[in-house]
Amino acid sequence: MRRHLLLTLALLLLPGCTIYTSAVPLAEAAAAPFDELLLGEWAGPDGDEPADGLPLRVYRFNEHEYLVEWHELTSALSSDPPKRTDHRARMFITKIDSVRVPEHPGSPR
Numbered sequence: 001m002r003r004h005l006l007l008t009l010a011l012l013l014l015p016g017c018t019i020y021t022s023a024v025p026l027a028e029a030a031a032a033p034f035d036e037l038l039l040g041e042w043a044g045p046d047g048d049e050p051a052d053g054l055p056l057r058v059y060r061f062n063e064h065e066y067l068v069e070w071h072e073l074t075s076a077l078s079s080d081p082p083k084r085t086d087h088r089a090r091m092f093i094t095k096i097d098s099v100r101v102p103e104h105p106g107s108p109r
Contacts, residue, residue, distance in 0.1 A: 004064075014029065024030060024105060025094070025103055025105060026096065026101060027094040027095075027103070029064050029065050029092040029103075029105055030064055031064070032047070032064040032067075032092035032093050032103075033064075033092060033095060034060075034063060034064055034066075034093075035093065036064065038058050039058050039059065039060060039066075040056050040057075040058060041055045041056070041058075042055060042056040043055040043056075055070075056068065056069070056070045057069040059089055063092050064092055065089075065090050065091065065092045065105075066090070066091050066092065067088060067089075068088070068089050068090075068091050069086065069087065069088050070086075071084050071085060071086050071087065072084070072085045072087060072088050073085075075107065076097055089091075089094045090102050090104070090105060091104050091105075092105065
């Protein structure tokens with residue numbers, strides 16, 4: 001349960017930062033474990049959409065990877081209505097000892 005919470009928090013924090021993509025991944029996606037419990041829609045603690053990027057939606061991309069969707073709200077001026085930008089990323093989980101690390105190998109094609 002604790003590992004799922006840490007992974008979920010890591011996935012929820014992705015919209016607030018630049019997603020790191022490496023030319024040399026920590027592991028291969030083909031060897032990644034898949035956890036059905038991560039699938040679905042994830043919202044804030046109140047079940048609302050309190051923050052940019054929420055809700056986060058996680059789908060099965062293939063037998064080892066997830067497709068993660070979220071949105072970003074931006075406005076040039078505080079008086080402008082926010083503009084919504086939707087994002088999608090393919091991700092997989094790399095297990096290092098007992099820690100599961102989300103990796104982003106690139107965009108879905």
